[in-house]
Amino acid sequence: MNNNNFMKAMSMIDEDLVKEADTPYTGKTEADDTKVSFSEDENSAVVSGVDVYHRNIWKKCLGIAASLVIVLGAVGGGIYHFNKMKDKPVVNEEIENDYASIYETVKENKDSYDMNEYVCNYSSAEISFVREANDYKDKLFEYLDSIEGVKKVEEYPNSFRCVLFTFSDDKSGKKYDFSLRENGYGFWQETNGDENAVMTPPNIESYYYGKDVFEKLFEEALNVADSDTVEAMNKVSQEEIENFVTNHLEKCDGKVVYYPWQSAEECEIKKYSITDKEALTDALMNFEWVKIKESEFEYYDWYDMGIRISENGYLMAVGNDPDPYGCYKLKYEDESEKLAAEIRSVLGYAVDSSDVSSEDIKNALQELTTGTLAQWRSGPDYVPQGRENYETTARYYTLNDGESFINEIASFEWVTCDSLEIDEKAYFYDHGMMNLKGAYNFGITENSFGGTGSFYPLGYIISTAGRFKLKNESDAEKFAAIFDKYLIMEKESEIAEKICSGMTNYDNLRGHFTFEKTYGDEDQIIDGYMSYDAKNEKLYMKGDGHLFYQEKENTIELIMNGHDNAAYRTVEKETGNIDRVGTYRYSSGSSIPLPDNYAYLCKSLEKSLTPRGFNEYNSAKQNNYQITESNGKIELYSHGATDGFYTRIILTERGQLISYENIGPSYKTIFKLDDYEFDSPDFTMEDVGQLYESMKADEEEQYKRQME
Amino acid sequence: MDDVSIIELLQKRDQSAINELRQKYERLCTYIAGNVLSQHEDVEECVNSACYEIWDSIPPAKPNDLKSYLCSVVRNIAINRLEYNSAAKRDSRYTVSLDEISECVPADADDNITLSELADAISRFLRTQDELQRRIFVRRYTYGDSVAEIAKRFSLNESTVSTYLFRTRKKLKVFLKKEGYDYE
Numbered sequence: 001m002n003n004n005n006f007m008k009a010m011s012m013i014d015e016d017l018v019k020e021a022d023t024p025y026t027g028k029t030e031a032d033d034t035k036v037s038f039s040e041d042e043n044s045a046v047v048s049g050v051d052v053y054h055r056n057i058w059k060k061c062l063g064i065a066a067s068l069v070i071v072l073g074a075v076g077g078g079i080y081h082f083n084k085m086k087d088k089p090v091v092n093e094e095i096e097n098d099y100a101s102i103y104e105t106v107k108e109n110k111d112s113y114d115m116n117e118y119v120c121n122y123s124s125a126e127i128s129f130v131r132e133a134n135d136y137k138d139k140l141f142e143y144l145d146s147i148e149g150v151k152k153v154e155e156y157p158n159s160f161r162c163v164l165f166t167f168s169d170d171k172s173g174k175k176y177d178f179s180l181r182e183n184g185y186g187f188w189q190e191t192n193g194d195e196n197a198v199m200t201p202p203n204i205e206s207y208y209y210g211k212d213v214f215e216k217l218f219e220e221a222l223n224v225a226d227s228d229t230v231e232a233m234n235k236v237s238q239e240e241i242e243n244f245v246t247n248h249l250e251k252c253d254g255k256v257v258y259y260p261w262q263s264a265e266e267c268e269i270k271k272y273s274i275t276d277k278e279a280l281t282d283a284l285m286n287f288e289w290v291k292i293k294e295s296e297f298e299y300y301d302w303y304d305m306g307i308r309i310s311e312n313g314y315l316m317a318v319g320n321d322p323d324p325y326g327c328y329k330l331k332y333e334d335e336s337e338k339l340a341a342e343i344r345s346v347l348g349y350a351v352d353s354s355d356v357s358s359e360d361i362k363n364a365l366q367e368l369t370t371g372t373l374a375q376w377r378s379g380p381d382y383v384p385q386g387r388e389n390y391e392t393t394a395r396y397y398t399l400n401d402g403e404s405f406i407n408e409i410a411s412f413e414w415v416t417c418d419s420l421e422i423d424e425k426a427y428f429y430d431h432g433m434m435n436l437k438g439a440y441n442f443g444i445t446e447n448s449f450g451g452t453g454s455f456y457p458l459g460y461i462i463s464t465a466g467r468f469k470l471k472n473e474s475d476a477e478k479f480a481a482i483f484d485k486y487l488i489m490e491k492e493s494e495i496a497e498k499i500c501s502g503m504t505n506y507d508n509l510r511g512h513f514t515f516e517k518t519y520g521d522e523d524q525i526i527d528g529y530m531s532y533d534a535k536n537e538k539l540y541m542k543g544d545g546h547l548f549y550q551e552k553e554n555t556i557e558l559i560m561n562g563h564d565n566a567a568y569r570t571v572e573k574e575t576g577n578i579d580r581v582g583t584y585r586y587s588s589g590s591s592i593p594l595p596d597n598y599a600y601l602c603k604s605l606e607k608s609l610t611p612r613g614f615n616e617y618n619s620a621k622q623n624n625y626q627i628t629e630s631n632g633k634i635e636l637y638s639h640g641a642t643d644g645f646y647t648r649i650i651l652t653e654r655g656q657l658i659s660y661e662n663i664g665p666s667y668k669t670i671f672k673l674d675d676y677e678f679d680s681p682d683f684t685m686e687d688v689g690q691l692y693e694s695m696k697a698d699e700e701e702q703y704k705r706q707m708e
Numbered sequence: 709m710d711d712v713s714i715i716e717l718l719q720k721r722d723q724s725a726i727n728e729l730r731q732k733y734e735r736l737c738t739y740i741a742g743n744v745l746s747q748h749e750d751v752e753e754c755v756n757s758a759c760y761e762i763w764d765s766i767p768p769a770k771p772n773d774l775k776s777y778l779c780s781v782v783r784n785i786a787i788n789r790l791e792y793n794s795a796a797k798r799d800s801r802y803t804v805s806l807d808e809i810s811e812c813v814p815a816d817a818d819d820n821i822t823l824s825e826l827a828d829a830i831s832r833f834l835r836t837q838d839e840l841q842r843r844i845f846v847r848r849y850t851y852g853d854s855v856a857e858i859a860k861r862f863s864l865n866e867s868t869v870s871t872y873l874f875r876t877r878k879k880l881k882v883f884l885k886k887e888g889y890d891y892e
Contacts, residue, residue: 001821004787006813010849011783012827017834018776021846025862027839125870239855239866 102188102205106167106176107141113167113176115140119221120179121233123160123240128229130221133165140165143216144209151208156185157323160240161233161291163217182218183325184211211325215293236289236328244326245284245307248317249277252306256347259302270420274305275348283342288331289315297327303343311340349418356468361410364465367452368442369402374487375449377612378438381427390564390586390603391435394612395496397487399442405486409461412479413471417460422467426456440483448614457483491627492620495636495651496609502655503602506534508683509656511676513541513598518668522548526556530598530673531685537563538688539599544573547580548593554579558597561692568595569695581698601671602657605649623647633658640664652678711774718766726759733775737782743852744786754789758782783850809849812880814889821889833883841872848873 106113117133120126133140144150159182167176180186189204222230256272274280294316302310308318313330317323330336379392399405428435438457445451453463457480459470470476489497509532516525528543539560546554547570554570561567569581584594586603596604611617623638625647636649642665650659656678662669709728717725734755741754758781771777814821834842844862847853855873859866885891 001814001826003810003813004790005821005823006809006826007849008784008787009823009826009830011780011787012823013834013846013850014828014831015771015773015776015780017831017842017846018779018850019773020839021843021851022775022779025840025843122870125874127871127874 102176102190102203103144103178103207106178106188107145109169109174110137110141110167112169112172113137113174114169116166116168117221118164118166119218119225119229119233120162120164121160121235122162123237123243124232124235126232126235127164128225128232130225130229140217147209147213149210153185153206153208156181156187156206156208157183157321157325159183159185159325160244161218162186163214163221180209180214180217181325182211182214183321184209184214186214211294234291236291238285240326241285241287241289241328242281244317244324245281247324248306248322249274249281254305255350256303256305259299259304270423271350272303272347272420273350274346276346280343280346283339283346284309284315287335287339289328290331292327292329294327296329298329301340309339309343311343312336313339349421351416351418353415353417353469353471355471356414356416356466358410360465361414361461361468362406364461364463364468365406365409365453368399368406370399372399372402372442372452373397373444373449374399375441375617376438377441377449378436380430381434381436387587387604388607388612392612393500394607394610394617395493396490396610396617397440397493398490400486400488402486405482408482408485409479412475414461414468415471417467417469419462419467421469422456422460422462425458426460440487444614455483492609492623492625495625495627495634495649496606498634498651498655499602499606499609499657500655502651502657503599504534504537505654506656507679508533508685509676509678510680510683510685511673513543513671513673515543515596515601516668516670517548519548520666524548524550524595526558526595528556531683532598533683533685533688537599538685539597540686540688540691541597546570547595550579552579556595557691557695558595559688559691559695560597560599561688565692566594566597566600567692567695567699568597569698578698578702581695581702583692583696583699598657601660605657605660629653715766715770715774718763726763729759729762729778733778736775737778740779740782740851741786744783744790750789751786754782754786757785761785779851783852809877812877812884814884815891826884826889829884829887829889830880833880836883837876837879841876844869844872845876 115133115137117130117136119128119130161182163180165178167178168174175191176188177191178186178188185206186209187204187206191203218233222233225233252274254274254277256274258270258272260270292314297308297314297316298310298312300310300312300314302308302314304318306318307315309315313333313336315329316327317325330339374397376395376397377393380389381392426437426439428437440455440457441450441453442455443450443452450462453461455461457476459473459476459479461468470479509530511530512528513530514525514527517523524545524547526541526543526545526547528541528545530539530541532539537560539558541556541558543556544553545556546552547556550570553573555573556568556570558568559566564585565583566585567581567583570579571577572579580592582590582594584590586600588594608620611620625636625638628635628637632653634651634653634655636647636651638647640646640663645664646661647663648659648661649657651657657671658673658676660669660671709732714725714728714732717728737755737758738751741751741758745751745754758778761781762778765781769777814826834845837845840862844858847858847861848855853861855866855869858864859869862869881891
């Protein structure tokens, strides 16, 4: 039968029953008066896991369980009304063995009691009998006695699950129970047959045992329980999550602290605010959760916001005595991305925006004057082990007409801004690495750029007077255009731009090359031919010579298989053996210098003209290149400090490198391209992709041999 | 107008009976249908249909309690509508989770069970129960009240209501098994 038909049957029950349910109820429903009556049908075993022949005991124990719930209701205002509880328990004293506590009374007379064990999950109203546990009595008390630091308390916060032990002596009529909660709190109470009585001291004693104690006893109980009980105990209902989240979010002040995985520095921690608590609660309720132990919580990109929730799907209460207590994880791990997105969707920035006047903006930027140096930077914002990252770009400008520049900036509407927002909007992550979308850093301070202000064309300003953002995002395009209007690019940056665009603004190149490098006593020389598919960034260079630290003559191949994807191989002419082989990137570090190919040489020239760091920039400026153009070529020439030392770069009009000479006291680099042809209609080249794979395989083979 | 008078009008085929019925019970019907259906248009249509079903069924039906009779009719229509919409199990407005009741649902095929016989069995079971727990059960599964609403009505806390429902469901299952209904 389907569930809907059953519901229809429910709507067809006798009219008088329907009517009765709609009339006022005059019976007593207060916890201390309610008599929970059970079916008099002796054959009804009402809870899974019950042995039918123990039904009499079970009936009474159900009463205890019911009164347990009711007691919890009375004391705590109900599982679902946690805010009525005090937040912290009143810790009285360590247990002393100097008076007949309920615990001591039960322990002393334990042989005369029948003990039964139950597990309870109040969130789904599940109370399950586990076993008759007389054989376990001694072990239980022995364990409880061994626990250190048990503290007596007067009140305790709520939690959803518990392990319950009942003790009953039919002869004397004495009845007790011990309930240990998920949050480590437990109580002993004397019921003496009145299952529905609300226990008050001295008939109830409450202690803090520890969450680990609960976990141990709970696990032991579940190990002997049937699978239905195990499932029922671990089940986390929507109501449980709703109550858990609602109660904690209500108490929190809306502030969120985000701890990225492995964050060690204070500056790595981020602060937000919750924009919509209800939406977050609803979102969390839509996932399925399972109960876990606190020790199983995985700290990975987590947020503290009244609750602690991690982007990989873990949720728990925070604080010493959270009310209610709970610790969960997503039932389905593959929903963690969705969970992370839901969390982020309700996060706002911690700092509220307020309007900033035009005057305030002008004051913040008043140090910007005509001639101020500005650095544009974009790309990866980290320094790899080797050289500067291939994608990192720097360009230099001087500001023209500072006053007008400031006035135009101030003519937009601005508001204050959280630094976190700028970090998040101005940067992006690529393969886990931080990349700057682009910013102009004006002025210099303490040997670094940006002393007077940083401007992000997206619409943000960081100045010494504060952080600002455009009030209207639609002004961003106009804002970005102001920089083109007032910034004049330095000549070296113009050349760097030319070299950069010259790497891919044509179709192909082939020619003869020589490439010589000397550093100290070591040198490399290659003499050969190259083919370059510029649009696809595929390069093949092959020649005879040797690299640094090679004594013998080699046939050397240098290739690029797409953007910043290089490989090389040298084969000794005499033996035919591979001497060196490897795959690498522009900024790869290596104990033995990796050979520059044509593309990497061009890139290094671009970066030498526009280095990112301040000291390198100052040093590069000293080159003071003289730039001349003739016969369709551009020549940059810089005379060294001493006669005989110089740098000369020759480019085509469109920025392609023809020749490079850099002669210094202990170093020399000379690259020359001759007998060359650009954009040949019958251009062909080797299958660089295949060669790359071949070199890669040789590299792996060589590595294996080295490891043996 | 009292229920007896409305029934008299219905038996006389006086169409003002519908207006009187609406005036008195439209809100209740909307509430009951709203516990099942999420779309306002569906709720309205359901209430309209219920009124006309009352018109069609009385006479010959002579309900002792018009209100209860009407509630049953409305609820049935709403459930039928829900089935039609094929949105029952994920409709958050359906305050009674079908999973909650599933343990009581016999495994027999639908064509082996008549709803009226099952309803009769459920009625007999409920009469054997404690009054409070019976009322709670009917409020939940006939009226479709939420646990929170039931708790408020009877001045109980929600966990107690949940416990009572849990126990009654278990007992109902045992009862229906003895009545000969199959469970897997």
